[in-house]
Ligand code: SF4
């Protein structure tokens with residue numbers, strides 16, 4: 568396993584971190600629980616293979632994931648970094664943050680957390696978190712040694728990520744980054760340059776890239792044998808990234824990912840450049856290039872054009888047609904496109920000069936026909 572410093576003042580973390588969300592469970596609905604018998608050996612094996620970063624969250628596995636992870640890492644707790652997350656929505660009144668943090672510490676049978684995240688921030692949740700003084704409470708918990716690093720995980724437009732980070736309280740962040748979604752790349756580089764630790768989730772885009780198989784891999788000039796290996800090579804070779812979280816559900820999957828990650832550490836700058844060049848070329852083949860900047864999110868109908876363009880590009884540029892179609896219809900983007908007033912307010916904001924209302928209609932027709 569390779570290790571890298573997590574931000575300017577952070578510890579040396581394994582380049583592959585264990586995202587615990589998808590560990591095996593038992594039962595369904597309210598009765599869903601972690602399957603200790605299956606999950607604990609996977610986490611033990613991860614530690615043996617050199618993984619020293621384990622990430623859980625308040626809500627995972629019907630709120631049973633923190634307990635399981637704490638139990639699994641107990642024998643080697645002081646040799647690893649434990650990370651968890653709390654969504655701002657869990658705080659309704661003063662004192663809630665502290666109560667929930669203490670509850671998590673008890674559940675995980677530990678005196679401190681190495682990394683504690685505001686979970687899944689977007690612009691609204693960040694505003695709410697500040698209103699509920701979650702930022703101040705986190706800093707106090709850090710001063711008292713209950714948490715060692717203040718962090719946030721993120722799902723929104725890149726400039727929102729930059730705005731949140733600019734408040735100056737965060738040591739690290741967790742965001743999306745992969746071969747087919749590089750919208751956060753520039754902001755990640757800037758923040759890493761300022762000393763913030765950057766951890767990424769979704770290195771294989773939730774299975775989309777591995778689902779693309781040989782057809783996807785062949786788009787790139789790469790020594791990688793599979794699309795999954797290519798995806799890890801791309802993510803781990805980006806300077807700004809300290810580690811990538813991967814959710815592994817079995818020992819076989821874990822061992823396979825660790826082996827692929829090992830090979831990814833040998834990516835040369837030339838290989839990295841070739842991936843970027845291939846991406847640029849692929850995008851030119853598309854008839855639109857949306858960077859995902861979200862400047863167009865001014866719509867009176869609350870349409871987010873970048874979601875439509877992302878699905879479209881996944882199909883047209885990377886050939887991930889069935890996954891893109893599923894994404895488009897699962898998110899009811901066809902119905903959303905129907906509500907467009909053709910007012911043009913979004914297009915006026917677009918730095919790529921995309922004729923957004925026309926494109927939304929074209930994309931709807933495209934997905935309805937394929
Ligand atoms: S043109 Fe359509 S998508 Fe754009 S702002 Fe107007 S209603 Fe929204």
Ligand code: SF4
Nearest residue numbers: 857858860861863917
């Ligand atoms: S459509 Fe234009 S403004 Fe909107 S996210 Fe894409 S590039 Fe940015």
